[in-house]
Amino acid sequence: MKILVTGGAGYIGSHMVSLLEKSGHEVTVMDNLSNGHRDSIGETPFILGDIGDRSLLDQVLAENSFDAVMHFASFIQVGESVTSPSKYYNNNVSKTLVLLDAMVNAGIRKFIFSSTAAIFGEPIYSPIDESHPKSPVSPYGRTKLFVEQVLADYRQAYGLKSVSLRYFNAAGADPDGKNGERHHPETHLIPLILKAASGERDSITVYGKDYETPDGTCIRDYIHVVDLCEAHLLSLMHLSSGGDSAAYNLGNGQGFSVLEVIAAAEKVTQKEIRVKNGNRREGDPPRLVADSRMIKQELGWTPHYPEIETIIKHAWKFENQ
Numbered sequence: 547m548k549i550l551v552t553g554g555a556g557y558i559g560s561h562m563v564s565l566l567e568k569s570g571h572e573v574t575v576m577d578n579l580s581n582g583h584r585d586s587i588g589e590t591p592f593i594l595g596d597i598g599d600r601s602l603l604d605q606v607l608a609e610n611s612f613d614a615v616m617h618f619a620s621f622i623q624v625g626e627s628v629t630s631p632s633k634y635y636n637n638n639v640s641k642t643l644v645l646l647d648a649m650v651n652a653g654i655r656k657f658i659f660s661s662t663a664a665i666f667g668e669p670i671y672s673p674i675d676e677s678h679p680k681s682p683v684s685p686y687g688r689t690k691l692f693v694e695q696v697l698a699d700y701r702q703a704y705g706l707k708s709v710s711l712r713y714f715n716a717a718g719a720d721p722d723g724k725n726g727e728r729h730h731p732e733t734h735l736i737p738l739i740l741k742a743a744s745g746e747r748d749s750i751t752v753y754g755k756d757y758e759t760p761d762g763t764c765i766r767d768y769i770h771v772v773d774l775c776e777a778h779l780l781s782l783m784h785l786s787s788g789g790d791s792a793a794y795n796l797g798n799g800q801g802f803s804v805l806e807v808i809a810a811a812e813k814v815t816q817k818e819i820r821v822k823n824g825n826r827r828e829g830d831p832p833r834l835v836a837d838s839r840m841i842k843q844e845l846g847w848t849p850h851y852p853e854i855e856t857i858i859k860h861a862w863k864f865e866n867q
């Protein structure tokens with residue numbers, strides 16, 4: 547199949563490009579490089595551009611007959627979305643509408659969307675399944691929920707079918723360590739811990755030790771980026787074999803506290819990691835753990851790297867490349 551990958555030079559997008567190509571698909575990347583790296587996708591056809599640019603999109607979609615679009619281009623920082631909501635609504639909602647309208651206009655009817663656990667807000671039970679109430683507590687979470695709702699309306703009105711994948715905590719790197727997690731600025735836990743292990747940073751600051759969890763630190767469900775990409779591939783196959791729109795929660799169903807992740811990283815790296823205690827970060831729920839039985843049952847998704855040590859081991863290999 548011919549696939550357009552928006553945000554394909556970013557962390558998850560670039561891993562997706564590599565998996566699609568390995569699986570025999572023809573890929574074009576469109577990325578404005580606001581947080582992506584041109585070198586992360588090698589020789590893959592690349593269009594430098596923004597998904598809000600309708601005339602560029604019309605031209606690109608007219609010149610290629612894409613079967614589907616995978617949409618990774620978005621802003622992802624919860625805290626920033628609270629202080630700069632306009633940036634998030636413009637990029638994650640308005641520009642996604644531009645992309646969807648260009649797709650409808652060009653007759654492309656398959657869409658894989660990067661959604662998030664943040665659409666659920668403060669969980670009222672755990673693990674979180676698909677029918678858990680959706681009540682985001684940040685503009686970031688709201689942007690992703692809005693798009694999910696738009697997609698339901700576009701399915702009804704224009705026959706555009708989509709799969710929304712609600713990521714819990716994407717982490718890790720290609721097992722060969724060639725491609726991995728890079729954000730600017732880096733705000734994600736595992737890369738920051740590993741930079742403290744390598745000496746690139748002095749320490750890791752734990753954001754809050756007074757949560758209602760066994761050790762007082764936040765619990766998250768870390769999912770290997772390759773497993774996450776496999777879920778996208780299965781979603782694409784689902785749509786291309788006539789399946790209808792769907793939304794799935796994606797995690798391993800096991801939660802690790804910040805202190806447990808630091809301990810696992812010390813074990814993997816064999817380095818002592820300096821830990822500082824900080825205040826809670828705004829918008830951080832105490833526990834986010836996925837119930838991913840639905841995607842396992844319906845699409846046959848099976849994670850290959852569910853262990854936190856393996857996720858950290860691959861990230862460490864990338865950190866040391």
Ligand SMILES: O=c1ccn([C@@H]2O[C@H](COP(=O)(O)OP(=O)(O)O[C@H]3O[C@H](CO)[C@@H](O)[C@H](O)[C@H]3O)[C@@H](O)[C@H]2O)c(=O)[nH]1
Binds near residue numbers: 622715716827
């Ligand atoms: O220096 C740090 C960085 C993070 N944390 C904690 O570590 C956990 C994980 O944080 P992080 O890696 O930033 O992930 P999340 O905030 O859980 O964010 C995930 O989920 C968000 C929405 O739910 C997405 O926007 C992110 O991209 C995705 O990684 C949280 O409890 C943080 O409070 C620290 O204690 N110290």
